[in-house]
Amino acid sequence: MRNIKLTIEYDGTRYLGWQRLGDSDKTIQGKIENILTQITRSKIEIIGSGRTDAGTHARGQIANFKTDSKMALSEMIESLNRYLPQDIVIKEIEEVPERFHARYNAKGKKYSYYLWNNAIPSAFERHYSFHYSEELDFELMDEACRKLIGTHDFIGFSSLKKTKKSTTRTINELSIQKEGDLIHFTFIGDGFLHKMVRILMGTLLEIGSGTLKLETIDEVFKSKIRSEAGMTVPAQGLFLDEVYYRD
Amino acid sequence: MRNIKLTIEYDGTRYLGWQRLGDSDKTIQGKIENILTQITRSKIEIIGSGRTDAGTHARGQIANFKTDSKMALSEMIESLNRYLPQDIVIKEIEEVPERFHARYNAKGKKYSYYLWNNAIPSAFERHYSFHYSEELDFELMDEACRKLIGTHDFIGFSSLKKTKKSTTRTINELSIQKEGDLIHFTFIGDGFLHKMVRILMGTLLEIGSGTLKLETIDEVFKSKIRSEAGMTVPAQGLFLDEVYYRD
Numbered sequence: 001m002r003n004i005k006l007t008i009e010y011d012g013t014r015y016l017g018w019q020r021l022g023d024s025d026k027t028i029q030g031k032i033e034n035i036l037t038q039i040t041r042s043k044i045e046i047i048g049s050g051r052t053d054a055g056t057h058a059r060g061q062i063a064n065f066k067t068d069s070k071m072a073l074s075e076m077i078e079s080l081n082r083y084l085p086q087d088i089v090i091k092e093i094e095e096v097p098e099r100f101h102a103r104y105n106a107k108g109k110k111y112s113y114y115l116w117n118n119a120i121p122s123a124f125e126r127h128y129s130f131h132y133s134e135e136l137d138f139e140l141m142d143e144a145c146r147k148l149i150g151t152h153d154f155i156g157f158s159s160l161k162k163t164k165k166s167t168t169r170t171i172n173e174l175s176i177q178k179e180g181d182l183i184h185f186t187f188i189g190d191g192f193l194h195k196m197v198r199i200l201m202g203t204l205l206e207i208g209s210g211t212l213k214l215e216t217i218d219e220v221f222k223s224k225i226r227s228e229a230g231m232t233v234p235a236q237g238l239f240l241d242e243v244y245y246r247d
Numbered sequence: 248m249r250n251i252k253l254t255i256e257y258d259g260t261r262y263l264g265w266q267r268l269g270d271s272d273k274t275i276q277g278k279i280e281n282i283l284t285q286i287t288r289s290k291i292e293i294i295g296s297g298r299t300d301a302g303t304h305a306r307g308q309i310a311n312f313k314t315d316s317k318m319a320l321s322e323m324i325e326s327l328n329r330y331l332p333q334d335i336v337i338k339e340i341e342e343v344p345e346r347f348h349a350r351y352n353a354k355g356k357k358y359s360y361y362l363w364n365n366a367i368p369s370a371f372e373r374h375y376s377f378h379y380s381e382e383l384d385f386e387l388m389d390e391a392c393r394k395l396i397g398t399h400d401f402i403g404f405s406s407l408k409k410t411k412k413s414t415t416r417t418i419n420e421l422s423i424q425k426e427g428d429l430i431h432f433t434f435i436g437d438g439f440l441h442k443m444v445r446i447l448m449g450t451l452l453e454i455g456s457g458t459l460k461l462e463t464i465d466e467v468f469k470s471k472i473r474s475e476a477g478m479t480v481p482a483q484g485l486f487l488d489e490v491y492y493r494d
Contacts, residue, residue, distance in 0.1 A: 009370045057371075081368060089370045121328065123256045123336045124304075124375070 001066045003100055004073070006046070007092035008032070008061040013127045013236070014087060018052040018061065028052075031088055032063070032080070039079045040069035049102045049109070049243040053195075055235035057128065060091070060110075062243040064102045100245075108172070108190045108244035111197050114237045115183040115205070122181070129182060130201075130237035136183075136208035138176065144207045145174040147217045148200060156220040157200050157229050158193035167193055174200075195232055203230030248313045250347055251320070253293070254339035255279070255308040260374045260483070261334060265299040265308065275299075275335055279310070282330045286323065287316035296349045296356070296490040300442075302482035304375065307338075307357075309490040311349045347492075355419070355437045355491035358444050361484045362430040362452070369428070376429060377448075377484035383430075383455035385423065391454045392421040394464045395447060403467035404447050404476050405440035414440055421447075442479055450477030 010028050020029040029048060036044040046065040052058060069076075077093040084090070114129035116122050121131050148171055155167035173188035185204070187197050203220075206212040212230055220229045257275050267276040276295060283291040293312040299305060316323075324340040331337070361376035363369050368378050395418055402414035420435035432451070434444050450467075453459040459477055467476045 011370045011373075077367075086368065086373045087370050089368050091367055120324075120338055121333065121336050123258045123334050126258075126333045128371070 001068055001098065003064055003066055003096050003098045004076070005062065005064045005094045005096045005100060005102070006032070006090050007094075008058060008063060009089045009091050010058050010061065011087040011127070012052060012055050012057045015054065017054045017056065018048050018050075018058075028058075028061075028088055029063075031084060032090075035080055035083045036065065036067075038083070039076065040067050040071065042068065047102045049106045050240075052238075052240055053235045055127075056238045056240065057236075058240040060242040061240050062102045062106070062245075064096065064100055066098075102243070105245050106191070106243050107246055108188065109192060109240065110242040110244070111187040111192065112239040112241050113185040113187070113197060113201050113233070114239075115185070116181060117183050118181040125182060127236055128239075130234050132205060132233075134205070134209035136205070137210070138178070138208070140214060141176060141204050141208040144204050144214055144217060145176065147214070149174050152221050153224065154193055154196055156224040156226055157196055157203065159195040159199070159226070159232070160193055169193065169196070197238060198232045198235065199226070199229055201230075201233045201237075205233065206230040248315055248345065250311055250313055250343050250345045251323070252309065252311045252341045252343045252347060252349070253279070253337050254341075255305060255310060256336045256338050257305050257308065258334040258374070259299060259302050259304045262301065264301045264303065265295050265297075265305075275305075275308075276310075278331060278335055279327070279337075282327055283312065283314075285330070286326045287314050287318065289315065294349045296353045297487075299487055300482045300485075302374075303485045303487065304483075305487040307489040308487050309349045309353070309492075311343065311347055313345075349490070352492050353438070353490050354493055355435065356439060356487065357489040357491070358434040358439065359486040359488050360432040360434070360444060360448050360480070361486075362432070363428060364430050365428040372429060374483055375486075377481050379452060379480075381452070381456035383452070384457070385425070385455070387461060388423060388451050388455040391451050391461055391464060392423065394461070396421050399468050400471065401440055401443055401447075403471040403473055404443050404450065406442040406446070406473070406479070407440055416440065416443070444485060445479045445482065446473070446476055448477075448480045448484075452480065453477040 016026045018028045020027050033044055044065050046063040049062040073093045077090050080090045116125050116129040116131045119133045151170040153168045169191050171189040175186045177184045263273045265275045267274050291312050293310040296309040320340045324337050327337045363372050363376040363378045366380045398417040400415045416438050418436040422433045424431045
């Protein structure tokens, strides 16, 4: 059987998230599976590198699927992009070894989070950023980023209950870039727990605006208590940029 | 009476354009007038610097209106942005001399047009650019720009029929910038005829892709025949960036 890898870009605004929900047509996975099933004329299931929440976007989500179809890759990507709604685009298609698994083989991910940091909102960034007017102390947030980088048990910064699986993750990069009123946060790590990027973001913002102290980070690492960390910021500012695999 | 100037940003995707059409709620002007009428409790009419077509966006549309309302400007802009839909934003509000007229006093405008120039479309630029996959000769287009800059009768590059009013306009700047797959065209001039930017764009693209010759520009200046120029590109790639006034 052929194993095919897709690189997918989507504007998550209209969707309930990546993960298929029954027959719902309002998920990214469901949309792509339906079209693939039509064009290959056999039931296709795709495996994503991981879920994204309702409203979250992707510039480089990765998925793979197995098929007996002999269709050329160029024809397959063309058909996919012709029949998919315009807010979901297959950017690349590639045949990969049969053992490739988009979720199990992922060794890291890169996310972006965007903040619109001005009292006046933006007509164009409204679905692609979180409108947050508070004045922010960037030096303090940079310090907070340095505390978060490294290997830690991030369960207190996630929506997970106690679990037997490891909740230790490594953040390799966490940086902040001002692009005018748009503030761009970059997260690179070996994996992120459910809602982890959004809760880290909320914690950074509450530290930057003075609602939480810098020490909160160390305290949550110790206590592992979610409610001591910052808010969960909205999904709409979040982009899955890239998924990393060993070559 | 007070004369109040607004700087307006809008995502034109959902609208029939700037210009109010009867009681329609699907125009930018109509939306803003309705809210202003509600918050000042008297019928308000606003004067825009000019129309924009259905689907066209603005980062700096200018309008003014007269009112007897004593409301503070800070309260007015706050109320406007609270009640307007999120795709229309008042960026600035200012009290101006009674003689200021957003249309008559405009001495120039700046527009941007964006092209998505890759066979694979973009999920995020779909409403904010024209997806055009043809390969383009940028040197030839730069030459075409140089021919268009200056003072000319642009009637052949507009949707106007013969008119007694002058159709001579001056283009001061016309430049092309590659930003990855996104190509950004900037137009600055003392005024633009109806559909002029979109027809100039279509002409540039047809020259760049080899469908039209560079000489077409001189020929249309001479013949003044619209059908000899290029296509009218879609409105969705067009942004009204700025309106210039004498201080």
